[in-house]
Amino acid sequence: MGNIMNKEEPPPPMVLVPPLFDFPPLAARTRMLESSYNMLFGKLALKCLFEDYYEEARHFTTRIMLKPIDDPHVDLIATVSGPLDHKPDEKITGNALFRWQSDVDDPHTFMDLFVSNLDPILQMRSCAYYPRYGFGAFGIFPLLLRKRIASEDYGVMGLRYGSGNLSFGATLMPFAVKDELPKSAWLVSKFGRLTVGVQYEALNGSKAGAKYKNLTNWSAAIGYGVGSGSPLSPSFNFCLELANSSQFIASFYQHAVVQRRVKNPFEENEIVGITNYIDFGFELQTRVDDANTSKNIPESTFQVAASWQANKNFLLKGKLGPLSSSLTLAFKSWWKPSFTFNISATRDRIIGKTAYGFGIRVENLREASYQRADPNFVMLTPNKEHLAEGILWKSGKQPMLQSDVNAGNFDGLPRELRPLGKML
Structure with missing residues (x-):
């Protein structure tokens, strides 16, 4: 009788929340060396x-991409790339x-x-940034x-703020002549969901005064963005840019977080769903200046791409353009270190042929965070009864899953799932 009264409650339904393949992106590690104008606007x-x-x-x-266990402050990235078939004009490239x-x-x-x-x-690169004051200095020196x-x-x-x-x-070149100062400058500001920016790059002109007055050295952009930047939260960004007074660029990017049912014989019975990540992007470039003054810029071009991460192991991506289309499939094993294998197919519409390429990655820079009944998601009434009701799957309905991520609270998230930063 006592055993009947003390019968254990069945575990509540759980939703798997896999990590993204690559978050944060490797380019974000060196974003302080780049103009904020080149990193924002999606x-x-x-x-x-x-x-x-x-x-x-x-x-x-x-x-x-590896780092030692004893000293996580240092890491090494080594890359080898080249053609699959031997070509006299191409050679294998190696760098570290x-x-x-x-x-x-x-x-x-x-x-x-x-x-x-x-x-x-x-080449040596260095950057020092002081978050308390917002100022930073950086340098790139080919030795x-x-x-x-x-x-x-x-x-x-x-120098940056x-x-x-x-x-x-x-940015400036310390060994440049007076007419080449500065090399570039930018100003970006955010007003709610709107972000506006302008950038100067000394590309055309012989003298400093002429370069400032040359409109082809100036770019301006305005963007509208919704979302936190964390992969657990959906986001949307739309941007209009006039680049170098010669190209009009319109683009948008959307990151969607969806949940689907899952029946995996390798999982426990309480696993009822899994979170998927779907990304979609579009970019249109159109020349707005005289065709005779910029023959190296195409009249108009566009590209559209989408990706779907089904779980922590599989990623499918595809993109389409006026001259070619590509499809790639990546498989990742979250061992320590993790192994990633990807194969891509490119269809060239001009010659009507399809060619393949492949890549292999070994990494332990970014750690996985594969959650069950994700503790990052907090119910409004955090008790077991409401937890079960909150993520219970119903026919034809999405699970009622509440999250403090929407409130901007990322302290409980693993480092790899937090936004890139709260500064421009």
């Missing part, structure tokens, strides 16, 4: 959507990047050394080059 997300895991036709890429990071959780203060069998043979032709070959330095609603900065 540009970083679109770059990852259009480029990651798409291997060049008839080429391969092998990348090893050794990085030291001051804070394991803050990638904004670091120093790295880059070595390669191509120029630059040896070994076969030829030093331009002033940029002797190094680039920059960043806060939650404002970012501005400038």
Whole structure:
């Protein structure tokens, strides 16, 4: 009788919340070396959507990304890439990047050394950022080059300021002549969900005064964004940009977080659903200046891409353009270190042929966080009864899953699932 009264309650239904394949993106680790203008307006997300895991036709890429267990402040990324078939005009490229990071959780203060069998043979980059004051300084210095032709070959330095609603900065070449100062400058500000920015790049003109007045050295953009930047929260970004007064660029990017039913014989019976991530992006570029003044810029082009992460192991991506279309499939094993294999197919519409490429990655820089009955999701009334009701699947309905992620509370999230930062 006592055993009947003390019968254990059945476990509540659970929803699996897998980690993203690559979050945060590797490009975010060096974003303090870049203009905020080049990283905002959905540009970083679109770059990852259009480029990651798409291997060049008839080429391969092998990348090893490791850090020692005893010292997590340093890591090494080594890459070998080249053609699958031997070509006299192409050779295998190898490079390595050794990085030291001051804070394991803050990638904004670091120093790295880059070595390669191509120029630059040896390059050093460094950045120091002080969140309390919002100011930072950075530099890129090619130490070994076969030829030093331009002033940029002797190094680039920059200063920046960043806060939650404002970012501005400038870069200069310390060994450049007076007419080449500054190399670039930017100003970006955020007003609620609107982000506006302007950027100057000394690309055209012979004298400093002429460069400032040359409109082809100026770019401006405005974007509308919704979302937190965490992969557990949906996001949307729409942007209009006039680049170098010669190209009009319209783009949008959407990250969707959906949940579907799952019947996996390898999981427990209480596993009733899994979270999926679906990304969609579109970019249209149209030339707005005189066709005779910029023959190297196409009249108009576009590209559209989508990706679907079914679980922690499989990622499917596809993109479409006027000249070619590509499809890639990636498989990832979350061992320590993790192994990723991807194969991509590219269809060239001009010659009417399909070519393949593949890549292999080994990594332990980013750790997985695969959740069951995800503790990051907090019910409004956190008791077992409401937990069971909250994620119980009903026919034809989505689960009523509440989350404090929507309120901007990311303290309970693993480091890999937090937003990239609360500053521009």
